[in-house]
Amino acid sequence: MSQVKDCNITFHSLGETDRSAMPLGNGECAASVWTEQNGDICLYINRTDALTELDRTVKVGMVRLSISPSPLGTKAFAQTLDIEHGVIHITDGGSRLTVCIPPEEHTVYITGELTAPADITAKHIGWRTGAILPHGQVADVTESADIVENTGETIRFYHQNGKTVIEETAQLQSMGDYLDTLPDFLTGRIFGGQMGFAETGAAAADGTVTLRGAARFTLKIVTESLQGSREDFLASLGRRFAAAPAVQTAVERTAAYWTNYWADSYIRVTGDEPGERVMLDEVKAYIQEPTEYTCDCPSAITRAYTLTRYMFACCNRGAFPVLYTGMLFNLMPGAGEHLSFWTFARGYTSQPGEPTLELNPDERSWCTEHLWQNLRHPFHSLLLRGETEAMQVLFRYMRRFWDLNRARAKVFYRAEGQHNTEMTMSFGLQSKDIYGVDRRDLAIGYSQNRSGGAVDISPGLELIMLMLDYADYMKDDAFLLDEAVPYTLDLLRYIATRFPNRRDGRIVIGPLQSIETYFNTINPLPVVAGMHAVIGRLLRYALPEDVRSALTGYRDMLPEIRLEQHEGTTVIAPAEAYDGERHNVEPPAFYAIFPFKLYSFHQPEYQLAADTFRAAMRENELFQPFALGKNPGAPSYSGWQYSGTAAAMLGMTDTAAEILRSNCALNNPGNRFPAMWGPIYDAVPDTDHGANILTLLQYMVMQVDGKTIYLLPAFPKTWDVEFRLHADKDTVVEAVYRGGKLARCTVTPPERAADVVVVPEE
Helix, strand or coil: CHHHHCCCEEECCCCCCHHHCEEEECCCEEEEEEECCCCCEEEEEEEEEEECCCCCEEEEEEEEEEEECCCCCCCCCEEEEECCCCEEEEEECCEEEEEECCCCCCEEEEEEEEEEEEEEEEEEECCCCCCECCCCCCCCCCECCCEEEECCCEEEEEEECCCCCHHHHHHHCCCHHHHHHCCCCCCCEEEEEEEEECCCCCEEECCEEEEEEEEEEEEEEEEEEEECCHHHHHHHHHHHHHHCCCHHHHHHHHHHHHHHHHHHCEEEEECCCCCCCCECHHHHCCCCCCCCCECCCCCHHHHHHHHHHHHHHCCCCCCCCCCCECCCCCCCCCCCCCCCHHHHHHHHHCCCCCCCCCCCCCCCCCCCCEEHHHHCHHHHCCHHHCCHHHHHHHHHHHHCCHHHHHHHHHHHHCCCCCCCECEECCCCCCCHHHHCCCCCCCCCCCCCCCCHHHCECHHHHHHHHHHHHHHHHHCCHHHHHHHHHHHHHHHHHHHHHHCCCEECCEECCCCEEECCCEEEEEEEHHHHHHHHHHHHHHCCCCCCHHHHHHHHHHHHCCCCCCEEEECCEEEECCEEECCCCCCCCCCHHHHHCCCCCCCCCCCCCHHHHHHHHHHHHHHCCCCCCCCECECCCCCCCCCCCCHHHHHHHCCCHHHHHHHHHHHCCCECCCCCCCCCECCCCCCCCEHHHHHHHHHHHHHHHEEEECCEEEECCCCCCCCEEEEEEEEECCEEEEEEEECCEEEEEEEECHHHHHHEEECCCC
């Protein structure tokens, strides 16, 4: 796996702050690791299920490892993220330290082999030192202080939730009578860790564990998160600490996991020219952290793709979906300021100070919700890589809201089926800030936030498309019939009963938003295209007759996809009727291309879709990379914009390649690790930006439509590539494309080779 090894990242000088952090993780537990000028090794430790009373996903804690005298800081210093084996190595002279998080253990190991005995201290750094309502939160409850305890040779640190925000949020949104339908992951939640040395003779005091006169050591930081009593939590934490395997076993398990991960799927591009990172001049003044690093990968695209894959794999198999606001690798706000719209670039690029109760690395931009607009992007890229376990995280999350959504449909709109919104907290509702506290003159269910807070129906249709992709990939009829079909029928029933008006037998949907771009439209394109896509696709399956009959009935009342004239060209309209004022830069018409896939390069109405794409890119000024430093309302093809994937769907090779090259250059200049994308529209690392790099490159290399496997549908002839991708759970395609020719293609099983279509002419 030398190609993966080429993407290892090495720092040859000490860092100053968390802006030199490297990511590490095992899918649920993750850490950001950096080494400071005094030789201290620092870690933020994270879990996807570290949820506070306010439903914030926060750090489990921070640890500072100090060695006295420190062996780190000479010209021989090197800190290497070895992504091939999933570990961080820190070396200087003859001293060597290794940091790893083995699969399933949710334990951070730091092991050291020093050239001379030294005193080693590991200190827990906490900032949740008192009850507080954090910056930007709207609630009548507060987050409680953390607890730190000494246990002789170890310390324990944990957060125990008090009263949660669930009931007050439910009452505000007229769901007080339906509390039993809300999934509750917050009440009784306790999360934290236990830290100590594997060697005997350590002493714990004041949140610090000390081991004196040791030339070898292993520090274990065991994490846990559960709902139960304090006694339950401490007992579980103690068992985990005692049962944690020896460090050599942990390192071996970690290496075995990552070796298998990289062998299962890959894309390696060569011959690409690096894109240019675009940023405003003022951003350069914010850069203070050392930016030096080395990487042996000659391809900027391969490096971006591989490092981003690695970061997602570190945190996408936990209890909750990947957060769009920084994954588990968000850092401390910089410049001593809270993150805000007006200090967007400075807050992410400048160096931070010391964490305090009011300003700390638990802070994230925007809000506590999962936004579907952002949540979806990492999941679009998974199946081609064969990462089905991470897909299930999303499905489990959304499945929990079925009963709540049925109650909301009834209470909000006197409708049947399931209501859905773009924005959901872990218990399925919107936050008070988004829904709006002042309800004067506002109808029940009407969100005061008319952007993401007001988008509904289309997110549910997109979820169905992902469910059908998964069912096809897994060949899982049980999932199709027990999960995808019932949810589809519920959502279609909701649409039909919420909007009872008919015109010539066809449903009139609205007033409803056409995503965040146009308000109060009739028959918005994302909803209409989504209905056409999911109903048409489901009717191709062998289904029970009652299901087929219901779907046929909904099909017969579908509105048409409306067309309009734009500068003399026929294009897909964003809605049947709409006010032309735009409130966002995302073109609704793109939804017909992706994710609903009604149009693509090999379909008859390709020209309509291509004209629509070009017109929307021109009108919305989207054919440009985001310039780092602009406020996050600026148009671009970066961040959560999926213009590149739409271009790849349409076989627009030059456009897709240009977008990919440019987006692979948009790492944050104040962060040392080269895959800390953004800030573009959301955070650093910008989760959606990285996810769109993955999806775009994969769609340029391979697309699957039914049984047909299209190879290289939007891949430049001037680039070379070798890849291994999954058409479905039983079908793997391995190929080498070199010099504009397909040099090798192996399909497993061989009989599927007949389904492969190579798009470029030989």
